[in-house]
Amino acid sequence: MRKPATLALSLLLTCPIALGQIIQRDLGDFDLKLGTSPSRSMAQGLVKPASSDSLHGGLDLSHDSGWYFGQWSPSMGLNPASPLEVDAYLGFKRPFDQTLGYELGIIHYNYPQRRTQDSQEFYGGLSLLGSRFGAAFSNDPTMRNSTLFADLSGNSPFDIGISVKYTAYQLTNAVAVANGNEVAGFNDWSIKFSRPWRGIDLKLIYSDSSLRGSNCSAYAGHNPQCDGLLTFKAERTFY
Template sequence: MDYRYLIALSILLGGCASQPEVVEREIGQFDLKLGTAPTRSMAQGLVQPTTASTFRGGLDLAHDSGVYVGQWSPSVGLFDGSQLELNSYVGYAQPRFDDSVGYELGVIRYSFPELETRNREEYYAGINLGSSRLGGAMSSALGRTDSTLFLELGALRPFDVDVRMKYASHSMDSPMYHPGGSVRVFNDWSLNLSRRLLGMQMDLSYSDSSLRGAQCSVYSGQNAYCEGFMMFKAERSFF
């Protein structure tokens, strides 16, 4: 059996892919989380998005000291046009359990078993104050450097809407050519609003980049689409 089917099976056993809830268990001095949504704040902001991930999931294992490791798969690659992606991370966060001022740092390894030239590491660090988090990341792969700024404001009153914003800059060592010229540096950004309503998880997102028209043929940023794109999603748990 292909190992990607084993990953998909483990996700189904851990919970329905449309159920973003997290299963949490304490194992001695360790805290284990399994879920179909990223459970680590910084990793959640930095993992690559996917447009049609029917099967997705991961785990997060944290020690009382603040050290944690985890793995998140935004796409198992079961369907045509999708690729298996595994995002593995290790880091350190303090404090762990209260809402006081804290910090977090670590490294994420993005792995694409079917296209190893896309593999890379990304180093990140951030601070948090209550439910709000501000973080940054830097990665350097063959031929390019990417930097990301990530802001999560938590639930904003009075509407109880979670706000997450992300801005990234991408710099190429060599120009990328398109029919109308070339591109060496470009930026992209995204905004996500989410709220639980009537038993459903409601998400509204908008993404865009500095590229337009023919330039989008060389787009390789963090968004699923090059030019302005808005998406609304509603998920409901049946179990």
């Protein structure tokens, strides 16, 4: 994976890309995108490339047939605190019509500057009558997790979006917590209600997990915290 990492890095350094900008070019039946912002999400939005505070970027190449390939580096490794990471993905996405479509793919996570094993994530997505469903399975060296996602915005009344995510984690090595207990696995989940209002996206999110008390020291899931959390957000895009 070192050669693809060098390829992605050289392409980015030779292109004058501003922060958050994406350059797009048509190459016959192919569509090429280069940028410092992720140009794609997978599994109907469940899997999204991550970014760090350091220099990051990547490329995405898709074909009219539905096949796509890409590389994304959340960190270019220029800062010792943020080692180089190269994520390569391959997938196939195909809509049958305006109401039905599907997607399948795999992501390979590579860390050339770390003494850690590479990991893979398999994902799939389905769109049906405006609603989106996604599933992903990851075999990270420290844990394995399976995630299910549903966005029912296409069928919700009163223009209220509803999305739900549930993840089961299985730790490679059990984590010791207080009172001599060990945590070998846990679950977490979240539900989000969203609605646009005068150009502002209003979001109400509730998240929780199966861990409680001292067992929360072993939590390493998707949610901001282990215990139940209710969050309200108001976001507005100015450009």
